[in-house]
Amino acid sequence: MFQDRRDAGRQLAGRLGHYRDQPEVVVLSCWPCREGASPWPTRWPGPCAPLDVSVVRKLGLPGHGEVAAGAIAAGGTRVVNREVVDRFALPAAAIEAVAEKEGRELERRERTYRAGRPPLELRGKTVLLVDDALATGASMRAAVQAARPFGPARLVVAVPVAPADTCGALRSEVDEVVCAFMLTVFSAVGQGYADFTQTPDREVLGLLRQAASRQGETYDG
Template structure:
């Protein structure tokens, strides 16, 4: 099974969600690709949207090496053994977290986000992305979403490998995943069109749907 594009995957997710989603549920999309998925869900189910932005924390001297993840409310996950192995000091770690938080704040402002997430307590929250691979940053996003006190926390994704999905299922009350393939190399292999989503597209979706 291959999705034509993110919009098609979003429509299929909306059909699965329609059976149990409440009228005041809030969709929290992970930029940038997850916002295109979420746009179809909020359009078909007449829901509201906001963003949740997890960022990988890279090692100080090798940013490609993930030593943790952080979200906009300061929720963090760390890899203590890797941090110890690389000899990363507390000061260096704090600097990396501060850098990523500043980038998250920049993106939240750019995208016009943050107006609805503070009103999410006691509501169903649906965290949406275009797929997950290792699930590390998504795990941080889900823990951040949980901290808002939702009535029910739902993860909605088109595709994920089985081991990652099992990890993330521990963080939520309900999971909707359209595909759990045995041979998983990258999220993009399950889309015919997986072009990078541009900032302008995210901004337009937020303008169109955030005040529903």
């Protein structure tokens, strides 16, 4: 479906034209906080919209890191995938151990990406939460829960590819779900990409600097 994340961003942007040039739109990208950098600083429907990151970490099942037992986000938000926990009889201590490890990485990335800069103001805004793909949706649910207390007027989930049932479940939690390709058979988050290579922090920071320069801000990371 997609050559890489930038191609995915361009195609997803085509589904978000109704948000083009709206003054109250903010984009929060979950992409840098997982496997790769977001294309949104340069390839989204409203190029002047503020862009920030939503720092989220998946709680991988011990021994099976790609299976999400839940997710955590900045501000102490935690989502537990009860179906996975029950299916694998995962004890609470195991979840806590993974959460502690991922919490340290979340804090490191929060410091790296923000470089002392406070999060963008979300109150009264239309917030587009974007990710490169969804599987169970645990990471996106954590991002949604982390954003909601800041009082956005509207929360929109936007992803290039995801299982149809995950999109359906998320529709009850946000105002809109936009997915370029919904799959009935889903095996892995990278199955829609020819190139799903990880992106280093320096490239993420470069993209954030580009976005900040258009907003008159400074990233010193």
